[in-house]
Amino acid sequence: xxxxxxxxxxxxxxxxxxxxxxxxxxxxxxxxxxxxxxxxxxxxxxxxxxxxxxxxxxxxxxxxxxxxxxxxxxxxxxxxxxxxxxxxxxxxxxxxxxxxxxxxxxxxxxxxxxxxxxxxxxxxxxxxxxxxxxxxxxxxxxxxxxxxxxxxxxxxxxxxxxxxxxxxxxxxxxxxxxxxxxxxxxxxxxxxxxxxxxxxxxxxxxxxxxxxxxxxxxxxxxxxxxxxxxxxxxxxxxxxxxxxxxxxxxxxxx
Amino acid sequence: xxxxxxxxxxxxxxxxxxxxxxxxxxxxxxxxxxxxxxxxxxxxxxxxxxxxxxxxxxxxxxxxxxxxxxxxxxxxxxxxxxxxxxxxxxxxxxxxxxxxxxxxxxxxxxxxxxxxxxxxxxxxxxxxxxxxxxxxxxxxxxxxxxxxxxxxxxxxxxxxxxxxxxxxxxxxxxxxxxxxxxxxxxxxxxxxxxxxxxxxxxxxxxxxxxxxxxxxxxxxxxxxxxxxxxxxxxxxxxxxxxxxxxxxxxxxxx
DNA sequence: CGCGACGTTGAGTTCGGTCAATCAGCGTGG
DNA sequence: CCACGCTGATTGACCGAACTCAACGTCGCG
Numbered sequence: 001x002x003x004x005x006x007x008x009x010x011x012x013x014x015x016x017x018x019x020x021x022x023x024x025x026x027x028x029x030x031x032x033x034x035x036x037x038x039x040x041x042x043x044x045x046x047x048x049x050x051x052x053x054x055x056x057x058x059x060x061x062x063x064x065x066x067x068x069x070x071x072x073x074x075x076x077x078x079x080x081x082x083x084x085x086x087x088x089x090x091x092x093x094x095x096x097x098x099x100x101x102x103x104x105x106x107x108x109x110x111x112x113x114x115x116x117x118x119x120x121x122x123x124x125x126x127x128x129x130x131x132x133x134x135x136x137x138x139x140x141x142x143x144x145x146x147x148x149x150x151x152x153x154x155x156x157x158x159x160x161x162x163x164x165x166x167x168x169x170x171x172x173x174x175x176x177x178x179x180x181x182x183x184x185x186x187x188x189x190x191x192x193x194x195x196x197x198x199x200x201x202x203x204x205x206x207x208x209x210x211x212x213x214x215x216x217x218x219x220x221x222x223x224x225x226x227x228x229x230x231x232x233x234x235x236x237x238x239x240x241x242x243x244x245x246x247x248x249x250x251x252x253x254x
Numbered sequence: 255x256x257x258x259x260x261x262x263x264x265x266x267x268x269x270x271x272x273x274x275x276x277x278x279x280x281x282x283x284x285x286x287x288x289x290x291x292x293x294x295x296x297x298x299x300x301x302x303x304x305x306x307x308x309x310x311x312x313x314x315x316x317x318x319x320x321x322x323x324x325x326x327x328x329x330x331x332x333x334x335x336x337x338x339x340x341x342x343x344x345x346x347x348x349x350x351x352x353x354x355x356x357x358x359x360x361x362x363x364x365x366x367x368x369x370x371x372x373x374x375x376x377x378x379x380x381x382x383x384x385x386x387x388x389x390x391x392x393x394x395x396x397x398x399x400x401x402x403x404x405x406x407x408x409x410x411x412x413x414x415x416x417x418x419x420x421x422x423x424x425x426x427x428x429x430x431x432x433x434x435x436x437x438x439x440x441x442x443x444x445x446x447x448x449x450x451x452x453x454x455x456x457x458x459x460x461x462x463x464x465x466x467x468x469x470x471x472x473x474x475x476x477x478x479x480x481x482x483x484x485x486x487x488x489x490x491x492x493x494x495x496x497x498x499x500x501x502x503x504x505x506x507x508x
Numbered sequence: 509c510g511c512g513a514c515g516t517t518g519a520g521t522t523c524g525g526t527c528a529a530t531c532a533g534c535g536t537g538g
Numbered sequence: 539c540c541a542c543g544c545t546g547a548t549t550g551a552c553c554g555a556a557c558t559c560a561a562c563g564t565c566g567c568g
Contacts, residue, residue, distance in 0.1 A: 049490075067400035070486040075403045077396040089389045092382060092504070097393045097491050117504050121378060128346060131385045135343045138392040139351045141399065142331040146321035148403040149329045149447030153524070184546060193403030198524055200548060215547090232324040236303075237351050250346065250371050407556070438514065452556055454516060469515095 006034045006109060010083030011057045018136065018239055019129035020249040028119055029126065034109040039102040046087065046100040053094065054110040055087040061106025062183065064191070066099045076191040078141060079103075081167055089134050091116050104182050124251040132248065139237050148193040151232070153202045156192045158231030161212055165221060166235045182217030260288045260363060264337030265311045272390065272493050273383035274503040282373055283380065288363040293356040300341065300354040307348065308364040309341040315360025316437065318445070320353045330445040332395060333357075335421055343388050345370050358436050378505040386502065393491050402447040405486070407456045410446045412485030415466055419475060420489045436471030 012029050015021065021029070036059070039045045046052060056063075058080050065078040065086060077098060080086040086100055091113055102108075120127035140163070147159050168179055185203070189196040206212040211227045213220040221227060228235075235241070266283050269275065275283070290313070293299045300306060310317075312334050319332040319340060331352060334340040340354055345367055356362075374381035394417070401413050422433055439457070443450040460466040465481045467474040475481060482489075489495070 065396070067396060067404075069400065069404050069409075073404045075400045077399045089392065092386045092502070093389050093393075094502075098396060113504075121505050124375060124378070124381070127378070127381060127385075131381075131388070132346045134385070134389060134392065135347050138343065138388070138395060139347075141392060141395045142319070142321060142352060145331045145395065145398050145402060146323065146329040148399060150321075150323050150327045155323075185548095186546075195525055196546085197526080197548085201524090204548085248346070248348075250367075251375050440514080449557060450515085451517090451558080455556090458516085 006036055007059050008032055008034060008057065008109065010059065011085060011109075014083040014085075015129045015133060016247070018242055018247055019125070019132050020244075020247045021125055021129060025123045025126055028123065032111050032119065033115050034111045036107060036109050039106045039108055041102060041105050044099045044101045045108065046096050048096060048099045050096045051094050052087070052090050052096060052113075054112045055085055055090050055116060056100065057085045057109040057111060058082050059107045059109055061102055061104040061108075062181075063106055063108070064101050064103045064187065066101055066190075074190045075193060076187065077144065078137060079164065079191060081164075084137075085133065088130055091120070091130065103187050125249055128249065128251055136239055139239075143237060153192070153194055153198055154205060155231055156194070157188070157199070157202045157206065158211065158227050159233055160188070160192055160231075161214065161219060161221075162228050162231045162233035162235075163238070165219070165224075166233075166238055166240060169240065178213075178218050178220035180217060181214070181219045260290055261313050262286055262288060262311065262363065264313065265339060265363075268337040268339075269383045269387060270501070272496055272501055273379070273386050274498075274501045275379055275383060279377045279380055282377065286365050286373065287369050288365045290361060290363055293360045293362060295356060295359050298353050298355045299362065300350050302350060302353045304350045305348050306341070306344050306350060306367075308366045309339055309344050309370060310354065311339045311363040311365060312336050313361045313363055315356055315358045315362075316435075317360055317362070318355050318357045318441065320355055320444075328444045329447060330441065331398065332391060333418065333445060335418075338391075339387065342384055345374070345384065357441050379503055382503065382505055390493055393493075397491060407446070407448055407452055408459060409485055410448070411442070411453070411456045411460065412465065412481050413487055414442070414446055414485075415468065415473060415475075416482050416485045416487035416489075417492070419473070419478075420487075420492055420494060423494065432467075432472050432474035434471060435468070435473045 008030050012026060015029070016026065034057070037045070039061070046056065060082055063080040063084070063086050064076045065080070067075045067077050069075070078086065090096065094113065116130070120130060143163070147156050151159065164181065165179075185199045186196045189199045192199065194202070203212075203214050210222050211230065213222055227233075262284050266280060269283070270280065288311070291299070293315070300310065314336055317334040317338070317340050318330045319334070321329045321331050323329070332340065344350065348367065370384070374384060397417070401410050405413065418435065439453045440450045443453045446453065448456070457466075457468050464476050465484065467476055481487075
């Protein structure tokens with residue numbers, strides 16, 4: 001179970017990109033007991049209404065949070081990339097209110113709530129970082145409401161790809177301005193509240209306009225300024241590029 | 255500034271409806287320094303990108319969280335009723351990522367971050383309750399994504415009114431199954447991602463079907479089971495009706 | 509009394525959905 | 539090696555829910 005040092009680094013990086021943690025706190029996070037698991041494409045690893053006793057951390061692959069209507073239409077309410085803890089809120093709210101599904105084969109880490117709680121109790125700054133991390137996801141979520149509620153298909157799609165690209169940062173760039181993003185058009189439809197057919201047409205339009213080429217599971221940004229303008233994208237809200245001195249800590253000091 | 259006992263009771267009620275707090279913690283919350291303010295209809299009391307040093311609590315009236323597109327279309331991403339702290343996350347994230355606007359004349363309480371932080375530091379269970387409270391709002395938010403992304407106008411509107419009714423609980427019922435809810439159809443449009451014109455038609459349809467009568471700033475539920483069925487509403491996710499023994503506390507014990 | 513905000517209704521338009529066919533890639537088993 | 543079947547991508551034709559535009563009604567208020 002406790003594999004000493006099991007790739008919690010991306011998760012720590014995500015936390016420290018917005019919160020200030022001292023070295024003791026940081027190594028305590030890296031020492032968290034975690035238990036890795038492979039998840040197959042399109043399989044739920046957290047089910048609706050399930051009571052969980054651990055939180056998940058994405059190490060590799062892409063994870064979606066799903067909502068569903070009575071007629072079975074699906075809506076993705078969040079996308080999670082490596083380093084994200086799609087579940088962190090379960091520490092405080094163990095009953096899952098939506099399902100988590102791997103959209104690609106993914107490897108996740110399961111970290112027991114007891115360990116996270118002990119950590120949060122011992123280091124208030126860690127508790128604060130966890131809370132802050134959850135709030136970043138909430139800000140993204142409220143952007144999705146705006147996106148899905150008020151923007152037309154092209155703008156909606158542009159916004160989604162801007163967000164994903166900004167969250168990927170340079171991590172997955174292959175040096176030619178493109179990165180792997182192996183979601184199907186059905187997944188994109190579920191994320192944008194469109195139909196797969198219309199996603200196809202919208203992607204085609206964006207390609208013809210020279211803004212974005214998303215095909216065969218990889219994304220190439222053709223014209224970032226134009227795409228960001230169309231998608232009304234302001235990277236600010238992601239709080240991804242904070243300078244070290246902007247990172248927050250309200251308890252104690254470093 | 256510190257008015258001793260300034261109607262923090264609804265806020266405490268909201269917290270304790272989901273989290274277990276002992277009497278010391280509870281009275282510490284009631285003793286929080288707070289400073290009441292009247293806010294006029296349609297006036298922003300927290301602006302986008304504003305850096306705030308206090309959190310707000312709604313005492314009376316209805317407050318909306320707003321997002322906006324480049325063309326100026328508005329989208330409400332959350333509605334807040336008395337007892338809610340639309341801003342609680344600002345404790346951990348002081349820069350406002352969306353505006354808060356009073357949708358009716360409202361009275362709010364401003365509680366300095368320093369006081370909230372001191373409280374959270376002294377009582378980990380309070381910090382936990384704050385975090386949990388924010389996560390309830392996030393669950394509601396993800397429901398909104400589903401609502402706006404995948405449901406048609408009637409279902410969308412039905413869902414919204416189910417949510418609001420359930421959150422009001424019995425509080426505002428006047429004994430005849432109706433309650434005051436003085437939002438304009440424009441507000442409802444901004445909340446559902448529809449047009450004011452279409453809201454009008456949708457409300458008319460719901461009225462004709464004998465489900466819901468929303469007019470003149472008050473709401474009458476005509477057929478709750480049918481409305482909940484149409485709106486695909488499962489009150490569970492609001493976590494509003496937790497039995498005392500279901501309420502959570504992960505640090506210490508009571 | 510007149511103005512402004514909100515609500516209501518009708519007519520016509522459009523964006524995105526639906527349905528359906530075809531294509532391309534890929535792993536499997538014969 | 540190749541036929542088969544499955545999943546996902548692509549395209550066309552048509553449809554309809556919601557939008558737009560515009561007019562009019564209603565109510566409260568200065």
